[in-house]
Each structure stands twice: as C-alpha cells, then as structure tokens.
Amino acid sequence: MARLSPLPAGSVPEVADIFEAAQASGRFIPNSQLILQRKPAILRALRALGAAVLDPAGEVPLGFKRLLAYVVSRVHGCHY
Numbered sequence: 001m002a003r004l005s006p007l008p009a010g011s012v013p014e015v016a017d018i019f020e021a022a023q024a025s026g027r028f029i030p031n032s033q034l035i036l037q038r039k040p041a042i043l044r045a046l047r048a049l050g051a052a053v054l055d056p057a058g059e060v061p062l063g064f065k066r067l068l069a070y071v072v073s074r075v076h077g078c079h080y
Contacts, residue, residue, distance in 0.1 A: 006034030007034055007038070009022075009034060011037055012038070012040060014040040015043055015044070018033070018044075019033075053065070054066075
C-alpha cells in the first residue's frame with residue numbers, strides 16, 4: 001500500500017509529456033510513476049534506468065528480461 005496517493009496522470013506539467021505518450025500508445029501507467037510525479041527529476045531518472053535495462057541491444061534477449069521481470073514481480077506479490 002502506497003503512503004502517498006497517486007496523482008492523476010499529467011497533474012505535473014513538467015512530466016505531462018511522459019503520461020501523454022504512454023496514454024497515446026495504450027500503455028499501462030504504474031502507480032509508482034503516478035506517485036513520482038511529485039519529484040519529476042526522479043521520475044525521469046527511473047524511466048531512463050528502465051529504458052537502459054530493457055534496451056533490446058543488450059546481451060540478454062528482451063523476451064528473457066521481460067520474463068524475469070514478471071517472475072520477480074510475482075514472487076514479491078505484484079499482480080500487474
């Protein structure tokens with residue numbers, strides 16, 4: 001359970017572009033990102049980290065990375 005309530009997508013103008021792009025492509029927006037709108041620099045850094053980890057040009061195949069992320073989430077009780 002989050003200690004802070006998620007803000008509606010795009011509530012913070014500095015990061016509205018992130019949520020507009022996600023909504024336009026039909027992607028799910030995690031509550032963690034909706035909460036992190038309060039700290040735009042951290043939200044942008046977290047997204048950059050995620051993009052680097054899931055870079056398809058890496059040594060580990062993208063499908064395996066996604067499978068691993070799913071298994072780790074399930075082990076920790078995440079049902080997304």
